[in-house]
Amino acid sequence: MQDGCGRTIDYLRLSVTDLCNYRCRYCMPEEGVCKRDHREILSVEECIEIAEASVRCGVKKIRLTGGEPLVRQGFLEICRGIRQIPGLEELCITTNGALLPELAKPLREAGVDRLNISLDTLRPERFAHMTRRGRLSDVLEGVAAAERAGFSGLKFDVVLIGGFNDDEVGDFIELTREHPWEIRFIELMPMGPCTGWDKRCFLPGNTILERFPALRQVEPQGVALRFQLPGAKGAIGLISPVSHEFCGQCRRIRVTADGKLKGCLHAREEISLRGLHGGELEAAIRRGILQKPLRHHLSERASDTPRTMNQIGG
Ligand code: SAM
Numbered sequence: 001m002q003d004g005c006g007r008t009i010d011y012l013r014l015s016v017t018d019l020c021n022y023r024c025r026y027c028m029p030e031e032g033v034c035k036r037d038h039r040e041i042l043s044v045e046e047c048i049e050i051a052e053a054s055v056r057c058g059v060k061k062i063r064l065t066g067g068e069p070l071v072r073q074g075f076l077e078i079c080r081g082i083r084q085i086p087g088l089e090e091l092c093i094t095t096n097g098a099l100l101p102e103l104a105k106p107l108r109e110a111g112v113d114r115l116n117i118s119l120d121t122l123r124p125e126r127f128a129h130m131t132r133r134g135r136l137s138d139v140l141e142g143v144a145a146a147e148r149a150g151f152s153g154l155k156f157d158v159v160l161i162g163g164f165n166d167d168e169v170g171d172f173i174e175l176t177r178e179h180p181w182e183i184r185f186i187e188l189m190p191m192g193p194c195t196g197w198d199k200r201c202f203l204p205g206n207t208i209l210e211r212f213p214a215l216r217q218v219e220p221q222g223v224a225l226r227f228q229l230p231g232a233k234g235a236i237g238l239i240s241p242v243s244h245e246f247c248g249q250c251r252r253i254r255v256t257a258d259g260k261l262k263g264c265l266h267a268r269e270e271i272s273l274r275g276l277h278g279g280e281l282e283a284a285i286r287r288g289i290l291q292k293p294l295r296h297h298l299s300e301r302a303s304d305t306p307r308t309m310n311q312i313g314g
């Protein structure tokens, strides 16, 4: 359906947990989050029910996220339940990849169509530093497991952070010569723990085009501008929520793991979906779509949401 500004909304990002096995410095506090009573978090049945109601409201693509979705108990059940919804065209997951060595095959069997894997650095020490507890080798094994399980067209999400990984952009781009992957550079958004970081950390996506003039523009996809090295098997995506505000093309709504519908990642406004069923649930989702804010204000100030990214679902 269309929102109040005439945008077609057909994409739901559903967070299934706010917990994570990593503690990425820009996303989560070191101590993690207080583990909440499981009754505060959407049950398997509620996740599926919200997904069904969203599809009745016009959603065609659902991305499961978190926190880290793969640590969620009952996650395969959620995937299986959502994949069976008539009218849903695509079920995707955004994951840090650490548990893919065990879970890639079961996820494929549960009907998951696509994976986005977050990977901010190709250097083991930097990876351990940024995630505070992760091992790069686990993610690389996860990538291999995903390909063995039949996931094709893998996308990698790289948050571009000045002074941390901007010297690795060339290494990431080189990967696309031989691999049919899409490496997507995402501007760091000022929210949660990184809000007060030095402004040199917040690099505009355009920096990449200035440094790598060999990149040729190809068809855009969603909110990502896309580029390719001549003859490369893969592609490069640029997602620039701060410098190149793409709110006019935004087709998303989000539901947090505690059941709040958000029309915009950066807005304070939320609509609680807990306890609603059938027509009431659908009406609340339609209301959330109609009230989706026109735009965020990241070019003027930090995010308006008091939540950290793991509490919303990136
Ligand atoms: N744990 C999963 C993962 O890391 O892929 C899914 C949830 S995570 C919150 C989703 C995405 O949000 C990740 O790619 C992460 O790098 C990104 N992210 C988190 N905080 C961000 C920020 N401040 N600016 C830009 N991207 C951010």
Ligand code: SF4
Binding pocket: 020, 021, 022, 023, 024, 027, 028, 066, 067, 068, 096, 118, 309, 310
């Ligand atoms: Fe966890 Fe993903 Fe946030 Fe990193 S970015 S702490 S992996 S939720």
